[in-house]
């Protein structure tokens with residue numbers, strides 16, 4: 001019987017994961033099926049159990065269930081434990097392994113696709129939601145010289161910094177960024193998704209810096225501001241595909257080639 005995989009979220013209709021995993025399966029000649037499943041907001045566990053009974057072997061998990069997926073896992077990778085959030089579940093005979101590939105996907109996009117080495121660099125992360133929980137640990141472990149977490153709700157940035165306890169981490173609000181500049185600026189807020197403005201001081205964009213928008217497929221106000229202040233820019237398509245490739249490798253033991261999938265998504 002064909003092994004089945006899914007992306008589980010709410011909403012999930014917009015997800016590009018079925019197409020991406022379909023391309024990976026074709027390229028690596030793996031016989032799998034990958035579907036979208038919208039779980040009721042109060043029914044994540046029930047939905048996963050049903051999927052496992054229907055020959056589900058693994059699942060990607062997206063908003064708003066990444067924390068529920070962490071609780072559902074019987075075994076967590078170190079990264080998923082640190083993040084308190086899981087985006088990849090693998091179902092095995094002995095239980096459920098939870099992983100978080102958001103951070104590894106971002107790091108690979110930066111290093112391999114964009115040629116940006118994080119080691120020793122000053123990094124500003126805007127936001128303190130689920131995505132940030134997944135990316136801060138890998139950024140710190142890659143040797144970033146300084147990582148500043150800035151969030152609209154400042155207390156959330158402070159809580160995260162306290163919980164993660166990397167010496168290079170610092171938390172603040174957006175006003176405290178005035179006059180400071182960074183080598184890498186990551187927009188991990190959802191402002192780009194909703195066409196909202198992000199009120200940050202333009203000083204954050206050092207000339208020659210890389211400004212990275214996690215939202216993909218659109219020119220956001222953040223990207224326009226970064227370009228106007230001399231920063232190079234990138235959106236989150238590379239991260240999306242690389243985190244998917246890491247999930248695929250965990251499930252199937254083979255890491256697919258990603259460049260052609262990223263190029264095809266950009267074209268679309």
Ligand code: NAP
Nearest residue numbers: 127128129130131152153188189190193196214236239240
């Ligand atoms: P989330 O948990 O809902 O967090 C949203 C964040 O955005 C919070 O820090 C929130 O600040 C901030 N925010 C929302 N509206 C704002 C505004 N008007 N001004 C300033 N800050 C605002 O979302 P998430 O899961 O972290 O995801 C964040 C974004 O990353 C999403 O757009 C998602 O699509 C994208 N993402 C992309 C990838 C990829 O592979 N490319 C992977 C994961 C996520 P408060 O705490 O103050 O509310």
